[in-house]
Every structure is written in structure tokens, then in C-alpha cells.
Amino acid sequence: MSETFKIGLFIDLDGVVYKDKTPIEGSIEFLKWLDERNIPYLLLTNNSYYSSQELSERLKKRGINLKPENLFTSVNATVNYLRDINKLPDPKVFIIGSPSLENAIGSLNWKRLTQEEVWENPKEVDYLVVGYNTDLTYRKLAAACLSLNEGNPTYIATNSDVTFPTTKGLIPGAGATLAFLKACSGKDPEVIGKPNPIIGLMGLEIMRQRYGEIQELIIVGDRLESDIALADALREKLRGVKVTSVLVLSGVTRDPGNSPWKIDIVLDKLYSLKPILEENLYGGEGDVERAELSV
Numbered sequence: 001m002s003e004t005f006k007i008g009l010f011i012d013l014d015g016v017v018y019k020d021k022t023p024i025e026g027s028i029e030f031l032k033w034l035d036e037r038n039i040p041y042l043l044l045t046n047n048s049y050y051s052s053q054e055l056s057e058r059l060k061k062r063g064i065n066l067k068p069e070n071l072f073t074s075v076n077a078t079v080n081y082l083r084d085i086n087k088l089p090d091p092k093v094f095i096i097g098s099p100s101l102e103n104a105i106g107s108l109n110w111k112r113l114t115q116e117e118v119w120e121n122p123k124e125v126d127y128l129v130v131g132y133n134t135d136l137t138y139r140k141l142a143a144a145c146l147s148l149n150e151g152n153p154t155y156i157a158t159n160s161d162v163t164f165p166t167t168k169g170l171i172p173g174a175g176a177t178l179a180f181l182k183a184c185s186g187k188d189p190e191v192i193g194k195p196n197p198i199i200g201l202m203g204l205e206i207m208r209q210r211y212g213e214i215q216e217l218i219i220v221g222d223r224l225e226s227d228i229a230l231a232d233a234l235r236e237k238l239r240g241v242k243v244t245s246v247l248v249l250s251g252v253t254r255d256p257g258n259s260p261w262k263i264d265i266v267l268d269k270l271y272s273l274k275p276i277l278e279e280n281l282y283g284g285e286g287d288v289e290r291a292e293l294s295v
């Protein structure tokens with residue numbers, strides 16, 4: 001049985017497109033092929049240090065050319081989310097995050113509180129936003145803790161990755177800061193990044209606006225607890241969109257073992273998805289006719 005389908009892909013970056021600053025074999029060719037075929041995709045990353053524009057520029061210096069419009073980071077998603085939920089006329093935000101996150105939230109023209117202002121009046125904080133931050137201090141954390149304990153801010157985190165890999169080994173990510181704040185306040189934030197469906201639903205909306213209805217979403221990633229778990233979370237949220245999860249073994253996961261999340265396809269690397277798509281896709285013009293992909 002064959003039907004007209006339109007697929008869209010969410011592709012993770014680290015461990016999927018590149019690793020240790022080097023492209024993984026075939027990944028750039030695969031993305032070029034998607035571009036040529038006009039197949040919708042978004043490079044969806046929990047990176048909370050850079051916006052899509054800055055990440056694109058940074059990768060370009062390493063010889064990896066990815067268009068900013070094809071990138072969607074948790075910085076972008078967090079700013080969109082803040083814009084969507086805010087109903088206050090003059091919101092005040094306290095940010096623990098990167099300069100990119102500060103700048104991106106700055107584009108909303110909200111009052112950004114300094115740690116001294118929060119320290120003086122912790123009840124003033126309407127939104128507390130936490131992302132990956134490399135110049136954390138005790139005083140900054142204490143100000144955030146005071147706002148959670150003494151005030152009632154809407155508490156939002158870009159992502160909850162506790163660690164992330166570097167060439168030296170694992171270092172603390174945004175999730176480690178969240179754990180610190182949980183220990184002193186007992187509170188958990190609304191998390192925007194994977195595996196929470198918020199970033200996925202936004203990404204799907206972006207693809208729909210560009211390409212029209214998406215009938216099957218293929219989520220490719222190397223991490224079970226973020227990428228593959230996102231597929232599970234979206235399966236529950238989405239009606240009428242088939243969600244297929246693809247685990248690639250080019251990143252942090254060496255062995256899927258007994259994954260608590262449903263893995264539809266396991267591949268050695270992103271490029272190995274090409275023959276599977278080629279076999280199942282035919283037609284063009286952005287409309288993709290295909291047989292069932294994942295049976």
C-alpha cells in the first residue's frame with residue numbers, strides 16, 4: 001500500500017552531525033541531499049549556549065556550513081516560549097545563562113534584573129530563566145535561590161542536561177545548576193529542551209509553516225534520554241503525525257541495551273538513513289510519496 005506522505009526530520013547535532021568538532025562521515029552530504037530533495041528538516045539541539053545564528057557562525061569557522069534557519073537551539077525555543085506565555089505588561093526576568101541567552105531574551109525588551117537587584121528584592125522576579133552558564137558564582141545562585149524561596153517567579157530552564165561531553169570528559173551542564181537550585185528551593189522548572197515536547201512542538205510548527213503539513217516525523221539522535229525520549233513524548237502529544245525514532249551509534253550511546261523508550265531504527269551513523277529514505281521515497285517537488293518507512 002502506498003500513500004502520499006510528507007516526512008520531516010529532527011536531527012540532533014552533537015554525536016550525529018559532528019563529534020569533537022569534526023563532521024561525522026557522510027553527515028554533511030546527507031544534509032545536502034535533504035536540501036536537494038527539499039525534504040523538511042530541522043537541526044534540533046539542546047545547546048543553550050548559542051542561538052541558531054551564533055551557532056551557525058561558530059560552526060562555519062570549523063568548516064561546517066549549516067544555515068541558521070535550519071538550526072533550532074534551546075535558546076531560540078526558550079525565547080519563543082517566553083514570548084508566547086507572557087501576559088504581564090512589564091515583565092522582569094532574572095537570567096542565569098550565556099551571553100547569547102541574555103541577548104536573545106533582550107530582544108523581548110523585558111527588564112533584565114541584575115543579581116544585585118534580585119539580591120535586594122527577590123520578590124521582584126517574574127521570570128527566572130536558567131541555561132548553561134560558564135561564569136556561575138555563589139552570589140548569582142543565591143540570588144536565584146532567594147527569588148524561588150521568597151518570590152513566585154515562573155521558573156524556566158532551557159534544558160536539563162546534567163553533563164555534556166568535552167574532549168577532557170564530562171563537565172556540568174544546565175541540569176547541574178537546576179539540581180543546585182532544587183536542593184536549596186525544592187523547586188523544578190518548566191524545561192524547554194529535549195526530551196520535553198515543547199521544543200519538538202515548536203520545531204514541528206516551524207516545519208509546517210515552511211513546508212505545509214508533516215505526516216511523519218523522524219527523530220534522529222544519539223542520546224536515549226533526550227532524543228529517543230522526545231520521540232515518545234511527541235507520540236503522546238501528536239495525533240495524526242506518525243513519529244519514528246532513529247538512534248545513531250556515532251555519539252554517546254554505544255549499545256541501546258534495554259531502552260525504556262521506543263527505538264524504531266538503529267543505525268551506525270546519520271548517512272545510513274539515506275538508503276532507507278531513498279528506498280521508501282519517490283516523487284519530488286517537496287511532496288514525498290512513500291511506502292511505510294519503519295516496518
Ligand SMILES: [Mg+2]
Pocket residue numbers: 012013014015016221222223251
Ligand atoms: Mg547528541
